């Protein structure tokens with residue numbers, strides 16, 4: 001039972017929205033074509049929604065949950081006017097986008113939070129194609145979880161990749177509900193700070209019953225975004241053949257048939273799926289511990305026209321991506337420049353006991369904590385008893401004391417080391433590590449070379465694992481480096497880099 005030990009106090013956003021009758025219902029996502037030079041409004045608002053018959057307050061950009069799907073051509077620049085209509089200070093962070101530093105939306109680093117009633121105008125440039133997303137960079141554990149997220153779809157400047165019958169953007173999320181209402185959030189900081197807030201209600205594009213209708217033989221390109229606080233998803237379409245074609249920032253060197261796609265918080269994946277039989281395919285999250293149906297795809301008897309089945313059969317090599325990455329290969333075997341340890345100090349017993357109770361619990365062979373194995377302890381975890389840390393190997397500096405100094409043009413090899421229990425971590429688990437404002441290649445997992453490269457902004461470092469990345473330093477300014485588990489971030493698991 002989740003949250004059995006917590007009180008029923010209302011979160012701030014719930015008390016202000018006590019009169020739900022005055023609120024509008026959350027609307028479904030609209031696709032907005034944003035032209036180069038256009039100006040749009042993107043206002044965080046308070047709306048209501050119900051999943052189990054009981055209405056509750058939710059946040060939503062322009063009243064939509066998820067927020068509008070902004071579709072824009074690679075290389076464009078557009079303006080986003082934000083008026084904060086919620087009860088909390090907020091910002092908008094353009095996740096994975098190599099835009100101008102002052103528009104990164106990183107509260108406390110690139111801007112002051114936008115106070116309730118206040119405004120801020122962002123200029124967004126999109127040099128890279130891919131499925132990006134936007135969300136607040138203030139109390140993500142609450143604001144993002146309560147509905148503030150949307151996709152930014154940057155379509156490639158050049159010829160489209162392999163043709164498909166249709167394209168769908170899916171935002172995956174989970175909400176922690178109790179008796180039909182969201183479990184209240186920590187008043188001044190994130191609770192569930194140990195493992196993050198695992199939800200018990202799965203949402204695809206804001207719906208607990210996602211459904212899509214296609215024709216027999218249709219190839220559908222799904223761009224998946226994990227908008228959950230902490231849950232790692234492992235996705236498949238119940239037996240439909242699936243080909244992984246891209247990740248955070250565009251296509252991979254090589255297309256690859258896969259049985260499932262693993263996606264940690266804030267990561268994206270693009271897959272082509274062939275629905276070759278009429279009937280119903282389940283859209284499933286399957287981990288070693290659980291199998292949850294997230295939605296369904298119903299396939300009619302009508303045959304797909306045109307048919308892209310033969311192109312789907314090919315695992316194409318993207319020569320343009322390979323050529324782009326060629327310029328970086330000389331750096332792959334260079335010595336490691338920086339090493340960052342991921343670790344936690346925990347003491348739930350007020351000094352009487354030892355955090356060791358939490359050690360090594362609930363993480364499977366694959367190094368992923370798929371579910372909350374200790375909900376009572378997790379719910380009570382705050383900064384007072386739990387401190388997540390990035391630690392720089394060379395200086396010993398921790399979290400915001402870390403400020404790397406890089407220069408535009410640097411190719412920086414960074415080793416991310418997930419400290420083991422024997423290295424002093426009180427609860428080793430996976431961390432999705434995100435670098436703002438730059439892009440990187442994942443070179444190796446546990447010393448094993450990655451043979452299919454793709455540009456990324458977030459990488460999952462499983463328990464006990466070591467991951468090497470090559471950071472392509474191109475974008476000047478002060479940028480955050482942090483864990484994208486919302487509760488770990490709120491807890492302090494972040495550092496920064498200054499690029500000159």
Ligand SMILES: [Cu+2]
Nearest residue numbers: 431483485488
């Ligand atoms: Cu983390």
